[in-house]
Amino acid sequence: CASVSKGAFNTVVAVFLSTGLGREYALAFAERGASVVVNDLGADTKGGGRSSAAADKVVEEIRAKGGKAVANYDSVEDGEKLIQSVLDAFGKIVSNVGLYAGSTPQCFKRILSFFFVFTSDLIHRVHLRGSFLVTRAAWNHMKKQKFGRIIMTTSAAGIYGNFGQANYSAAKLGMLGLANTLAIEGLKYNIFCNTIAPVAGSRLTETVMPPDLVMSLKPEYVAPLVLWLCHEQCQENGGLFEVGAGWIGKLRWERTQGQTVRQKNKPMTPEAVRDQWDKICDFTDATKPASIQESLQSVVSVLSRVESEGEVNGNPTA
Amino acid sequence: CASVSKGAFNTVVAVFLSTGLGREYALAFAERGASVVVNDLGADTKGGGRSSAAADKVVEEIRAKGGKAVANYDSVEDGEKLIQSVLDAFGKIVSNVGLYAGSTPQCFKRILSFFFVFTSDLIHRVHLRGSFLVTRAAWNHMKKQKFGRIIMTTSAAGIYGNFGQANYSAAKLGMLGLANTLAIEGLKYNIFCNTIAPVAGSRLTETVMPPDLVMSLKPEYVAPLVLWLCHEQCQENGGLFEVGAGWIGKLRWERTQGQTVRQKNKPMTPEAVRDQWDKICDFTDATKPASIQESLQSVVSVLSRVESEGEVNGNPTA
Ligand SMILES: NC(=O)c1ccc[n+]([C@@H]2O[C@H](COP(=O)([O-])OP(=O)(O)OC[C@H]3O[C@@H](n4cnc5c(N)ncnc54)[C@H](O)[C@@H]3O)[C@@H](O)[C@H]2O)c1
Ligand SMILES: NC(=O)c1ccc[n+]([C@@H]2O[C@H](COP(=O)([O-])OP(=O)(O)OC[C@H]3O[C@@H](n4cnc5c(N)ncnc54)[C@H](O)[C@@H]3O)[C@@H](O)[C@H]2O)c1
Numbered sequence: 001c002a003s004v005s006k007g008a009f010n011t012v013v014a015v016f017l018s019t020g021l022g023r024e025y026a027l028a029f030a031e032r033g034a035s036v037v038v039n040d041l042g043a044d045t046k047g048g049g050r051s052s053a054a055a056d057k058v059v060e061e062i063r064a065k066g067g068k069a070v071a072n073y074d075s076v077e078d079g080e081k082l083i084q085s086v087l088d089a090f091g092k093i094v095s096n097v098g099l100y101a102g103s104t105p106q107c108f109k110r111i112l113s114f115f116f117v118f119t120s121d122l123i124h125r126v127h128l129r130g131s132f133l134v135t136r137a138a139w140n141h142m143k144k145q146k147f148g149r150i151i152m153t154t155s156a157a158g159i160y161g162n163f164g165q166a167n168y169s170a171a172k173l174g175m176l177g178l179a180n181t182l183a184i185e186g187l188k189y190n191i192f193c194n195t196i197a198p199v200a201g202s203r204l205t206e207t208v209m210p211p212d213l214v215m216s217l218k219p220e221y222v223a224p225l226v227l228w229l230c231h232e233q234c235q236e237n238g239g240l241f242e243v244g245a246g247w248i249g250k251l252r253w254e255r256t257q258g259q260t261v262r263q264k265n266k267p268m269t270p271e272a273v274r275d276q277w278d279k280i281c282d283f284t285d286a287t288k289p290a291s292i293q294e295s296l297q298s299v300v301s302v303l304s305r306v307e308s309e310g311e312v313n314g315n316p317t318a
Numbered sequence: 319c320a321s322v323s324k325g326a327f328n329t330v331v332a333v334f335l336s337t338g339l340g341r342e343y344a345l346a347f348a349e350r351g352a353s354v355v356v357n358d359l360g361a362d363t364k365g366g367g368r369s370s371a372a373a374d375k376v377v378e379e380i381r382a383k384g385g386k387a388v389a390n391y392d393s394v395e396d397g398e399k400l401i402q403s404v405l406d407a408f409g410k411i412v413s414n415v416g417l418y419a420g421s422t423p424q425c426f427k428r429i430l431s432f433f434f435v436f437t438s439d440l441i442h443r444v445h446l447r448g449s450f451l452v453t454r455a456a457w458n459h460m461k462k463q464k465f466g467r468i469i470m471t472t473s474a475a476g477i478y479g480n481f482g483q484a485n486y487s488a489a490k491l492g493m494l495g496l497a498n499t500l501a502i503e504g505l506k507y508n509i510f511c512n513t514i515a516p517v518a519g520s521r522l523t524e525t526v527m528p529p530d531l532v533m534s535l536k537p538e539y540v541a542p543l544v545l546w547l548c549h550e551q552c553q554e555n556g557g558l559f560e561v562g563a564g565w566i567g568k569l570r571w572e573r574t575q576g577q578t579v580r581q582k583n584k585p586m587t588p589e590a591v592r593d594q595w596d597k598i599c600d601f602t603d604a605t606k607p608a609s610i611q612e613s614l615q616s617v618v619s620v621l622s623r624v625e626s627e628g629e630v631n632g633n634p635t636a
Contacts, residue, residue: 161495162502177479177488216621217621225588247579261566272542289478290478
């Protein structure tokens with residue numbers, strides 16, 4: 001079983017943030033032999049401001065330890081420019097590029113009304129569109145070299161919802177939707193796309209978590225997952241992981257057997273839906289559809305069942 | 319057990335599309351006593367063009383059957399204007415508003431490269447931002463009247479990913495993220511938000527499905543679910559449903575027990591992640607976390623476990 005240790009990443013890794021989690025990723029990749037492009041536009045926690053200090057500091061840290069790193073200060077909204085700078089810096093000397101695409105949040109504070117969050121387009125521009133733009137700019141290069149690893153950073157706020165974070169949860173779950181399709185499109189080019197929902201103490205979470213929790217939930221308990229998912233030996237693709245405190249769990253959809261609520265040659269009614277509601281929502285013997293094909297197939301199978309049986313109780317099999 | 323039948327919806331329903339699924343919803347609501355605002359800007363399948371014919375036609379159909387309906391031709395991007403027109407038309411005579419927010423797709427065709435889809439902002443503007451804007455405009459009115467029902471229309475393409483639909487799947491899963499948070503924020507005002515992933519033959523799907531399937535997967539096999547979810551007796555909130563052909567199933571997340579991959583006072587490594595990968599991905603005894611609190615709690619519990627046991631094998635309980 002091969003090692004993920006020093007020298008294993010003879011790759012260029014672009015890390016799209018330099019404080020909190022991003023700093024940790026950059027350091028961990030560099031320690032294992034990756035050439036790192038540290039991108040950060042140096043925004044404050046509200047997404048405003050610009051400074052080269054954040055990225056520079058991490059680059060200095062890496063170089064002081066003998067690692068290879070360059071800084072980049074573009075916004076993730078300038079995807080093309082950003083990826084070009086990765087190529088300019090290391091493009092001629094590398095065999096493959098592991099890309100970490102995890103754009104950044106602007107505002108994680110609890111907000112009393114969701115209207116406030118709604119009015120800000122910044123979250124969508126940076127998280128969702130930023131991830132789009134960076135990935136698109138890198139995609140053709142990854143395709144050509146037949147290798148790529150993309151990590152999208154979603155959030156439990158998107159997966160489960162969170163009070164005051166309507167906008168953030170929409171943008172973050174949108175990134176998962178994007179990842180779901182990229183995983184399918186990239187497969188034959190050895191481009192894998194996985195999604196993580198981290199929990200880590202950072203300047204982002206210090207406003208919503210008790211101080212000792214912020215201290216204990218170290219970003220270095222998240223970085224090893226990102227490194228493994230970016231490794232060429234890792235064959236995981238299209239996965240969703242929650243990670244924090246040194247623990248990692250995987251998520252997937254489960255679906256009820258559900259219920260067919262119409263009969264042959266009769267109109268389907270809301271009353272029938274209401275009357276079968278418990279059945280519709282009963283997770284006994286739930287299935288785990290893993291693709292749109294599986295999903296569609298089970299819906300389509302209902303058609304012939306209703307025609308032949310004329311029954312209300314025909315359930316599709318997944 | 320009360321009836322959902324004629325007269326049960328003494329409400330105003332705004333239906334945000336008038337062909338395909340939207341037409342079916344409008345007719346079904348009107349038949350059961352709702353006053354319907356049929357909104358449609360009359361776009362072609364690519365999202366271009368404008369015509370009042372689409373909405374007018376459905377309004378005529380409803381009126382011919384003795385129902386109450388008015389047309390509106392604003393884009394869902396003009397959320398405020400649209401909701402104002404709902405209030406202007408029926409605002410003084412209704413006790414509550416059931417809102418159907420399901421903005422529309424621009425392009426469901428298989429596209430060979432995802433870059434093409436990426437370059438179009440239209441999908442995001444209409445689906446994701448359109449749903450935002452309409453919902454925001456309606457929110458305060460729903461809050462005041464202490465009643466609201468919101469249905470977001472996502473897609474299996476977002477839930478599972480689909481080749482050629484990177485942009486669409488991102489926008490559509492973003493709507494689920496939005497719904498997840500709205501369900502939490504609306505709860506105490508009796509505003510419920512559910513999400514459906516329909517499969518129905520329409521001008522959208524006729525390009526990707528065989529003709530007989532398009533004919534068989536009738537939009538009227540979807541509408542009864544929407545009616546029931548909009549009914550004041552329905553207490554479902556924050557749910558996600560796949561629906562088509564007369565069958566309805568419910569989805570939720572399941573999560574592996576996962577694995578703690580670090581030991582007390584030792585650095586966490588990618589090697590440890592790799593070596594525990596099977597455990598991390600093993601869905602035996604999977605949990606079903608239902609909220610961000612449950613999710614966070616299980617991560618936090620790892621901290622004390624590692625400190626006390628110093629073990630690699632402590633799993634969190636959900
Ligand atoms: N920390 C957590 O518990 C947590 C939980 C869920 C998700 N996340 C996600 O993880 C990622 C990192 O979060 P963090 O906690 O390390 O935050 P952080 O605030 O410490 O780091 C964010 C960094 O992004 C940079 N940035 C902001 N806008 C940018 C832009 N347009 N272009 C380039 N860089 C930009 C900032 O300058 C900052 O250095 C985010 O995507 C966040 O949503 C974090
Ligand atoms: N049909 C399916 O199998 C299926 C599957 C998954 C999701 N959906 C979703 O269901 C919804 C309806 O789909 P359909 O199949 O009935 O499509 P359709 O093309 O028949 O109807 C879409 C309608 O939306 C209108 N529209 C477009 N842009 C608009 C705007 N900016 N403002 C207001 N109206 C606008 C169009 O004029 C058209 O009448 C969409 O959100 C779609 O993504 C449908």
